[in-house]
Amino acid sequence: MWKRLRIAVLLLILLFVALNTYFDRVYSTDWNIPLRIAAFPINADGSAVTASYISQQPTDAFQQIETFFDQEGKQYSLQIERPIRLMLAPPLSEAPPELKPGGGALSAILWSLHMRYWAWRAAAPPGPAPDIKLFVLYHDPAISPALPHSLGLQKGLIGVVHVFADAGMKGSNDTVIAHELLHALGATDKYDLASNQPLHPDGFAEPNREPLYPQSWAELMAGRMPISSTEAQTPESLQHVLIGPKTASEIGWKKR
DSSP states (O other): OHHHHHHHHHHHHHHHHHHHHHHHHHHHTSOSSOEEEEEEEEESSOOHHHHHHHHTOOTTTTHHHHHHHHHHHHHTTOOSSSSEEEEEOOOBSSOOOOOOTTOHHHHHHHHHHHHHHHHHHSOOOSSSOOSEEEEEEEEOTTTOSSOOOOEEETTTTEEEEEEESOGGGHHHHHHHHHHHHHHHTTOOOOBOTTTOOBOTTTTOSSTTOSSOOSOSSEETTTOSEESSSSOEEOOSSGGGEEOOHHHHHHTTOOOO
């Protein structure tokens, strides 16, 4: 009897999570009103350099990301101004739970549930509750010249983003944040996972360009500008990035 009761409770929890995920997906991509997004800074390495960088961030630290989505939305006939509003949330002292590599499907499911519970507990900034929470982990480049893998979860509307605590890399940081934000909205990667090379045609901002290389722009979900069939460059800022038709369709935007 108790075993059946436990199973019934577990099934109800899973049903609730599934329904919540479905309605989150529908609401977050109908684009009737701007999405409210909270970005929580986290000192990932505990260094004084990172702490200083976080403390000096202005309240409009993510203005360029808002502007980028406004400009790209207009290219797809989006009818609202400022489709996203990205707020700087209070810093967090605790890092999100880590996904253990090679843990298998069950480990990933348990981590996802843990992550969503952890994100739910994070205190949001004053005002209406955010639709999406991004946890931005800053690293001192002198300590961490290479960053851990970032990720965005459509289930739960959460992003875990690793960036550098360096003012000179703010442009590339914004690109990474925007990339993971679109993952949370259902967009897929447009690059080869083995080589990191953008995939043609969906990973190219100018798929019909002649000659095809070098490209002048990067497609956001490809993340890099193809220079040749084997080389690609990381864009310095969102000024060199576009949202392609396939990505736009995945997040509910109309075609050009």
